[in-house]
Amino acid sequence: MSEAETNNEYREQRLANLAALEEMGYPPYGAAFERTGSLAELRESFEEERPVSAAARLSTVRDMGKSIFADLRDGSDRFQVYVQKKAIGEDAFKAFKLLDLGDQVGVEGELFVTRTGEPTIKVSKWTLLSKAILPPPEKFHGLKDVEMRYRQRYLDLVGNPEVRELFNKRSALIREIRHYLAERGFIEVETPMLQSQAGGAAAKPFVTHYGALGSDVYMRIAPELYLKRLLVGGFDKVFELNRNFRNEGLDRTHNPEFTMLEIYEAFSDVNGMRELIQGMIIHVAETVFGTLSVGEGDTALDLTPPWREATYHELIREKMGDDWFDLSLEEARTKAEASGLDPDPAWDTLMVTHEVYEKTIEPALQQPTFVTRLPAQLVPLAKACPDDPSLVDVFELVIRGQEVAPAYTEMNDPIEQRRRFMEQAGDDATKIDQDFVTALEHGMPPAGGMGVGIDRLMMILSGAEAIRDVILFPQLKQKSE
RNA sequence: GGGCCGUUAGCUCAGUUGGCUAGAGCACUUGACUUUUAAUCAAGGGGUCCCGGGUUCGACCCCCGGACGGCCUACCA
Numbered sequence: 003m004s005e006a007e008t009n010n011e012y013r014e015q016r017l018a019n020l021a022a023l024e025e026m027g028y029p030p031y032g033a034a035f036e037r038t039g040s041l042a043e044l045r046e047s048f049e050e051e052r053p054v055s056a057a058a059r060l061s062t063v064r065d066m067g068k069s070i071f072a073d074l075r076d077g078s079d080r081f082q083v084y085v086q087k088k089a090i091g092e093d094a095f096k097a098f099k100l101l102d103l104g105d106q107v108g109v110e111g112e113l114f115v116t117r118t119g120e121p122t123i124k125v126s127k128w129t130l131l132s133k134a135i136l137p138p139p140e141k142f143h144g145l146k147d148v149e150m151r152y153r154q155r156y157l158d159l160v161g162n163p164e165v166r167e168l169f170n171k172r173s174a175l176i177r178e179i180r181h182y183l184a185e186r187g188f189i190e191v192e193t194p195m196l197q198s199q200a201g202g203a204a205a206k207p208f209v210t211h212y213g214a215l216g217s218d219v220y221m222r223i224a225p226e227l228y229l230k231r232l233l234v235g236g237f238d239k240v241f242e243l244n245r246n247f248r249n250e251g252l253d254r255t256h257n258p259e260f261t262m263l264e265i266y267e268a269f270s271d272v273n274g275m276r277e278l279i280q281g282m283i284i285h286v287a288e289t290v291f292g293t294l295s296v297g298e299g300d301t302a303l304d305l306t307p308p309w310r311e312a313t314y315h316e317l318i319r320e321k322m323g324d325d326w327f328d329l330s331l332e333e334a335r336t337k338a339e340a341s342g343l344d345p346d347p348a349w350d351t352l353m354v355t356h357e358v359y360e361k362t363i364e365p366a367l368q369q370p371t372f373v374t375r376l377p378a379q380l381v382p383l384a385k386a387c388p389d390d391p392s393l394v395d396v397f398e399l400v401i402r403g404q405e406v407a408p409a410y411t412e413m414n415d416p417i418e419q420r421r422r423f424m425e426q427a428g429d430d431a432t433k434i435d436q437d438f439v440t441a442l443e444h445g446m447p448p449a450g451g452m453g454v455g456i457d458r459l460m461m462i463l464s465g466a467e468a469i470r471d472v473i474l475f476p477q478l479k480q481k482s483e
Numbered sequence: 484g485g486g487c488c489g490u491u492a493g494c495u496c497a498g499u500u501g502g503c504u505a506g507a508g509c510a511c512u513u514g515a516c517u518u519u520u521a522a523u524c525a526a527g528g529g530g531u532c533c534c535g536g537g538u539u540c541g542a543c544c545c546c547c548g549g550a551c552g553g554c555c556u557a558c559c560a
Contacts (some may be wrong), residue, residue, distance in 0.1 A: 011511065012493055059504060064523090067516040085516070119517045140509055142521050144515035147494085150550050161494090204490070224560095235527075250559045251484090383522050398560095408560075481551065 012137045019100045020133045026097045030133035035108040044079035048121050050114055054122060056081060057108040057131055059160070060101055071122075074107070077159075077166060082122040083109050090125060104134035104140070104160075152476050157195040159378065172460050172472060174290045179243065179263060179456075184279070188239040193228035195221060195245070197436045202226030202383070204426075205248040210259075211474065224453070225268065225327060226383065228439040229266050230412065232440045233341035233449050238268035243456070254468045257395040258477050261456040268414070270450035272395050275409035276372060277366050279399055279452060280307055283370075287463055297465050301368065303402060308372040311397075317363050317373060318355060326355070352377055365403040384410035385448075402462050409452035416442035 020030045025258065037045060038054040041402040048242050058081070070085040105411030108129040139145035151165075159166045161364040178357050180190065198217070200207035212219045214229040222411040228410035230263075233238050243263045250256060267274055287294055287305050296303040318326055322337060329337065331351050338345050343361055345354045367373075375393045378386055384394040395411035400481050420439050453460045460472040470476030 010493065015511065061530045062521075065516085066519065066522080069517040071522080073518045073520070082520070084518075116520090118520075120518090122518090137493050137510065142509065143495045145494075147490095147552090149490095150494095152552095206559080249560075251557080253556095254554090254560095256559070329509095356543065382560085400500080405560090479551070482509090 004031075011089075015153075016102050016133070016135045018135075019102060021332050023097055023100050023130060023133070026100075026161045028097055028130040030130060032106075032108070032129055032131040035129060035131055035422065035470070037108070039076060040078040041076050041081040044081055044113075044123075045121060046080055048113060053111070054113055054123060055108065055110040055430070056083075057106065058105055058397045059134075059138075060103055060105045063101070063103065065099070065396075070095075074109070075160075082116075082120050082126050083111070084114075084116070085128070090127065093126065098128060101130070102137070104136075104138040105130065106132035106134070113357050115359050121407040149478070152470060152478055155474055162242040164204055168466070168472065169474060170465055171290050171464060174461060175463070176243065176456065178286045178289050179282060182282050183241050183265065189230060189237065191237070191240050191242055193225045193232075193242060193246070195247075197222050199433075201435045201438065203246075203248075205250055208249045218345050223248050224262070224405075225264050226451070226453070227435055229264055229415045229451070230446060230449075231270040231438065231441045233266055233268050234444055234446045238447070239266075241265040252477055255458065256258060257457065257460075257469050257473055260469070260473075263454040263456055264452070265454070266449055266451040268447040268449045271448065272374075272409050274449055275450040275452040276311075277395060277409050279409065280309055280370075281456065282454075283459070284465075286312055291463050296463060301402070303462070304369060307371060311372040311374060313375040314359065314373055314377070314393075315375065318359060323359060353377060356380065364400055364405065367377045368402060369376055370399065370401045372399055380409065382426050383413050383419075384415050404458050404462065405455075406458055406462065407452055409450065412446070412449045415444060421467070461462040 007355070012204075019132070024030055036055060041056060041058055044054060044056060056074060060072055060074045060234035061075035061080065061208065068087045072083050072085065074083060085095065085098055102364065108131050109123055109125045110127045111123045111125040114122055114124050134258055139157050140160075145151055145157050145161040157472075159169070163480075183190070193278045196212070196219045198219055200220035200223045202222075203362040205223045207220040207223050209218050211217075221225050224246055225244070229240055229242060241263060245259050246262045247259050248256075249258065252258065256472045265275070265278065267278070269281075284305060284307065287296075294305040296305070301482065312320075314406055322341070323433070326334065329351075331354070333352050334351055335345050336348075338358055341358065341362060345357055348355070364373075374397045375387055376396050376398070378392055378394045380395045381396055384396045387393040389394045397409050397477075398405050399407040399409070415420070416439055419442055420434070423434040423439070424431065429452075457469050457472050460466070461469060464472065466472050
């Protein structure tokens with residue numbers, strides 16, 4: 003798609019207009035331009051006969067012969083300008099007619115209200131700021147082609163104001179999260195994205211090569227093991243809000259690079275994390291979206307606290323019957339199959355149970371739910387429940403069927419941690435992060451920790467159906483010739 | 484990775500049981516118009532019907548292969 007190179011009538015016409023404007027003394031790519039404010043600010047502070055200047059993209063033109071109405075559009079609003087031949091002179095008027103939709107222009111003039119009640123700038127002088135050589139997308143329907151919307155997101159943003167609004171909200175959400183955590187004494191840190199061991203989760207990493215060291219390095223799949231090192235170092239409230247990379251499939255809820263917030267608090271535990279995340283999500287819902295309810299009808303979401311809390315076992319029993327955990331493997335498998343699942347013959351009871359959870363229970367948890375006390379085998383970096391060593395002291399916050407935030411009372415026993423790593427790595431000591439275990443051996447305080455998928459949180463709060471709708475430039479395949 | 488669906492003008496979309504010059508709206512060009520706002524009116528130009536191959540007297544349409552996208556599915560702490 004090299005349409006910039008395509009010779010089409012639009013481009014040629016616009017280049018001809020550019021040349022003509024240049025000839026008339028309008029350099030096509032102007033310099034800084036002093037504006038009274040954004041178009042939204044002009045509208046808010048409207049006052050008749052006030053002299054103002056504005057700069058924005060030309061979005062529609064209504065040519066009446068000796069006068070022209072045109073709309074300017076910027077990231078904030080639309081505003082009408084009125085250009086009169088008599089007012090700006092014959093040459094400037096003639097030149098204005100050489101403008102094309104999409105051109106960036108600056109105008110100076112006086113505010114007034116038209117006969118039909120439209121706030122308008124009566125232009126006394128105009129400046130060309132940037133000539134658009136390619137035409138904008140269709141003005142009424144906007145840009146629909148999803149592929150172009152993602153590949154040329156700038157066109158999506160120009161043509162579809164609701165998209166721009168969504169990304170404004172994403173920015174506000176991130177700002178409010180940082181604000182919320184800073185207010186509670188957390189400091190933001192930056193830990194390596196290039197790691198020699200990709201730890202902290204169990205996903206396939208991207209591998210790249212570091213030439214100067216002559217060795218392969220991995221893009222991080224999680225910052226967890228570095229943040230915990232900082233707990234050892236005495237930072238007692240830390241968070242990192244940045245990208246993780248996972249070399250896995252691409253679908254409606256997965257992008258290979260995604261934004262993760264990880265939070266660790268020394269001397270706290272999973273209960274502290276529960277208070278923190280509930281308060282944080284309510285805070286951003288209120289400040290950014292102005293409401294604790296999202297959507298309507300069957301899928302309406304209500305974030306009013308307190309949120310439901312249920313143990314993993316309770317949810318399983320609720321769905322599969324009180325006797326589920328007394329069943330033999332065969333009986334469990336049969337019952338799972340009766341629920342429409344297809345358990346792998348090699349699986350044990352734990353795996354069959356987890357399949358039931360992931361396929362039938364989690365997706366059905368519409369309202370915010372803290373799922374607690376998960377089987378220890380599923381979570382190697384969490385501490386066991388004091389009353390039951392087969393369970394870990396964790397929660398997974400599920401909203402709208404999606405896992406938004408897993409939180410743990412963190413494992414800080416170096417001996418137990420090494421044992422679990424070895425188990426996970428199939429006893430291959432080269433695959434475990436020895437430096438991390440060494441850090442634990444120096445003594446990590448008891449702590450609560452949590453990861454929050456920011457893209458998914460954004461999807462939930464905005465009602466977006468696909469992760470690529472909340473990521474400015476989602477991963478797409480490269481076009482090959 | 485597998486299945487289904489889609490790709491027609493710059494954009495948004497019609498359409499053809501396989502037929503002769505492939506349509507509309509916006510956009511563009513020319514003309515008219517000093518309060519319009521998806522301005523209006525008149526005239527006009529614009530197409531590799533995603534790409535490659537096949538069948539056919541004839542393919543945008545049917546068949547095979549491919550690219551890209553969407554949905555579902557699989558994988559994914």
